[in-house]
Amino acid sequence: MKKTISYNYFGLVRELILTDFKLKYKASFFGYLWSLGKPLMFFGVLLVVFTKFFKIGGSIPNYPVYLLLGIVLWTFFTEATITSLTSIVGKGDLIRKVYFPRIILTVTASLTALITLLLNLVVFFIFMAFSKVSLTAASPLFILILIEFIIFTIGVSLYLASFFVRFRDIAHIWEVTIQVLFYATPILYPLSFVPDRYQSVIMLSPLSQIIQDSRYLLISNETSTAFDVLSFPFSLIPYLLPVVIFISGYWFFEREASRFAEDI
Amino acid sequence: MAKNTEIAIKVDAVSKRFKIPHEKHSTLKAAVLNIFNKKSYTEFQALEDVSFEVKKGEFFGIIGRNGSGKSTLLKIIAGIYVPSRGKIKINGRISPFLELGVGFNPELTARENIFLGGSILGLTKKEIKKRFNKIVEFSELQDFIDMKFKNFSSGMQVRLAFALAIYAHAEILLMDEVLAVGDSNFQNKCLEEFNKYREEGKTVVLVTHDIAVVQRYCDRAMLLRNGDIVKIGKPEDIGNEYILQNMEDEEKRIQEEQKENDEESTFREGDVGITNVEFLDSRGQERNVFGTGDDIVARIHYFSEDTIEKPVFGVAIHTQDGIHISGPNTRTSGFMIPEIQGEGYLDFIIKEAPLFTGAYKLTVALFNWNLSIPYAYQKKKYTFKIKSAEENQYGVVKLETSWKI
Numbered sequence: 001m002k003k004t005i006s007y008n009y010f011g012l013v014r015e016l017i018l019t020d021f022k023l024k025y026k027a028s029f030f031g032y033l034w035s036l037g038k039p040l041m042f043f044g045v046l047l048v049v050f051t052k053f054f055k056i057g058g059s060i061p062n063y064p065v066y067l068l069l070g071i072v073l074w075t076f077f078t079e080a081t082i083t084s085l086t087s088i089v090g091k092g093d094l095i096r097k098v099y100f101p102r103i104i105l106t107v108t109a110s111l112t113a114l115i116t117l118l119l120n121l122v123v124f125f126i127f128m129a130f131s132k133v134s135l136t137a138a139s140p141l142f143i144l145i146l147i148e149f150i151i152f153t154i155g156v157s158l159y160l161a162s163f164f165v166r167f168r169d170i171a172h173i174w175e176v177t178i179q180v181l182f183y184a185t186p187i188l189y190p191l192s193f194v195p196d197r198y199q200s201v202i203m204l205s206p207l208s209q210i211i212q213d214s215r216y217l218l219i220s221n222e223t224s225t226a227f228d229v230l231s232f233p234f235s236l237i238p239y240l241l242p243v244v245i246f247i248s249g250y251w252f253f254e255r256e257a258s259r260f261a262e263d264i
Numbered sequence: 265m266a267k268n269t270e271i272a273i274k275v276d277a278v279s280k281r282f283k284i285p286h287e288k289h290s291t292l293k294a295a296v297l298n299i300f301n302k303k304s305y306t307e308f309q310a311l312e313d314v315s316f317e318v319k320k321g322e323f324f325g326i327i328g329r330n331g332s333g334k335s336t337l338l339k340i341i342a343g344i345y346v347p348s349r350g351k352i353k354i355n356g357r358i359s360p361f362l363e364l365g366v367g368f369n370p371e372l373t374a375r376e377n378i379f380l381g382g383s384i385l386g387l388t389k390k391e392i393k394k395r396f397n398k399i400v401e402f403s404e405l406q407d408f409i410d411m412k413f414k415n416f417s418s419g420m421q422v423r424l425a426f427a428l429a430i431y432a433h434a435e436i437l438l439m440d441e442v443l444a445v446g447d448s449n450f451q452n453k454c455l456e457e458f459n460k461y462r463e464e465g466k467t468v469v470l471v472t473h474d475i476a477v478v479q480r481y482c483d484r485a486m487l488l489r490n491g492d493i494v495k496i497g498k499p500e501d502i503g504n505e506y507i508l509q510n511m512e513d514e515e516k517r518i519q520e521e522q523k524e525n526d527e528e529s530t531f532r533e534g535d536v537g538i539t540n541v542e543f544l545d546s547r548g549q550e551r552n553v554f555g556t557g558d559d560i561v562a563r564i565h566y567f568s569e570d571t572i573e574k575p576v577f578g579v580a581i582h583t584q585d586g587i588h589i590s591g592p593n594t595r596t597s598g599f600m601i602p603e604i605q606g607e608g609y610l611d612f613i614i615k616e617a618p619l620f621t622g623a624y625k626l627t628v629a630l631f632n633w634n635l636s637i638p639y640a641y642q643k644k645k646y647t648f649k650i651k652s653a654e655e656n657q658y659g660v661v662k663l664e665t666s667w668k669i
Contacts, residue, residue, distance in 0.1 A: 008383065008386050008387065008388045011383050011387070011388045011389055012383040012384060012386075014383075015379060015380050015383035015384075015389075016380075016383070019369060019372065019376070019380055022372070022376070023369070023371055023372075026371060094366060094367055094384070095344075096344065097344070097361060097362055097363050097366045098342075098344070098360050098361035098362070098363075098366045098367065098384060098385075099342050099343035099344045099360035099361075100360060100384060100386065167291065167292045168291060169291050169292040169293070170292070173292070258346040259346070261339070261344045261345055262282065262345065
């Protein structure tokens, strides 16, 4: 028998994610097919609207997949942070009655969104196969960007979840912030459309950097990245921010976590 | 078998204070506006400097009334709350939950819930798989294992939850009022299972109101009251102490209630009443305990807004067990008071009180001359005690007696 209190973090996270996923499609006829069907339909609509009606990306090669990738990644960020926000408060009953590392709840919420992201990426790659984009030798590096993205998202989520226990206003503040970030990130529009002096500000955000780097690695090496827009020491900022936010978010969360059971 | 000397839980000088804000700032605006204000909150001391140890293999009961801090203590042991001061040492794998069925999802089947609930209790998938059959067998739900939890009867839900808790195989099991659910048959089954647990050298800590459970199953018990340990010891003693405590509390409550009633009756008849009675000795010193043969002065303070003409003050002296010793009033004593108005007092003097050791109750009353209007009536409200120097006295009253042959 074990003598110290050890905890099976991984087992619980997996079990909770599976539960969420199971519950989501429990009573529906098509079940899991929806998780592929929904993005497929959504992407179809986007493609028609932005390539046939608006033609924003006329000059950009492979604009449809370029746009899709941005939307897919952005969706992960919003879904993960919004579900994480209520991950502690929403499980108040559990927190008051059983001890387990609280961080599991928030990480689980973020990682549940990751499942959606992975499914969406599958659909994205299907779309990509139909376009004339070919992957390069550097493409596998996308995995690293994805890891950076997950770290960043969990870091932000940890702050949001622990703040929300004490200040319920955060939900509204975050809703507005997300809308601002959506337009402050080159998702719908290509970065090259933005006046030069704003480009550098936009690229300081890890979100912009992550989306641009992903496009660079998967679609076109003509995509401008942080290194193109920012001069050397500054170009590291978007890469360092996720790490800083994750570590400080973890520290902050753990400091607050001991009082969750009382504060909720 | 357990090595009885080994400690499973050591609670060392643990205190827990809750801050209850007067106005909870759950909006950012309120918090920002109140940054510079002194934070106003009530502090509630749920536990005060509590220390005790639970040995391995013990069935330890924690008993106490609502608000005694027993659930808070259990939550601290489980790690749900962090103590304000003090330390907890746990030696062995502890079950981190207090209630059965925590984490079960009603939309999932029994099978899925076993895996979900097991994971929340900290088990790996492999561990759960190994115990799966035993859990199902104990819960007697073989035929319903793929049915949704929400469609179970509450009895079935409890059975499944208990089976999982038992087979989670923690070395230390914490349970809060677990036996409040289920019928008595099932409760007994649970307790028997706890007994088996103990025989395997595992520790059970049970929080309950139920004295019978503590006395029947626990090896040792602890009585908590207002966040303090009253006593730790044999379940019989603790149970008795708990009953005694409850009786005392009840007595106090009744007395307070009576006091309130008395006070109400005192001032019911307009603004007239007896405000207090104090006992004095012959030198005018206030005291409550007298010797046999001492002079006792009962100073009756009254108040009357209006003038009362020819009032009558009456007293009655009773022993503790209700024997009426004497009941004079000013009228029968031929002591005429022309009138009273405002505040004042009247002395009732018992000369060389011929009373033996005991407590005596004084009733005081204020009437009009015809005794038809009771302005005040305070039944057995005031107590004085006699402590006799003479030994071997029998009875209540010391009569002037002599012997002759």
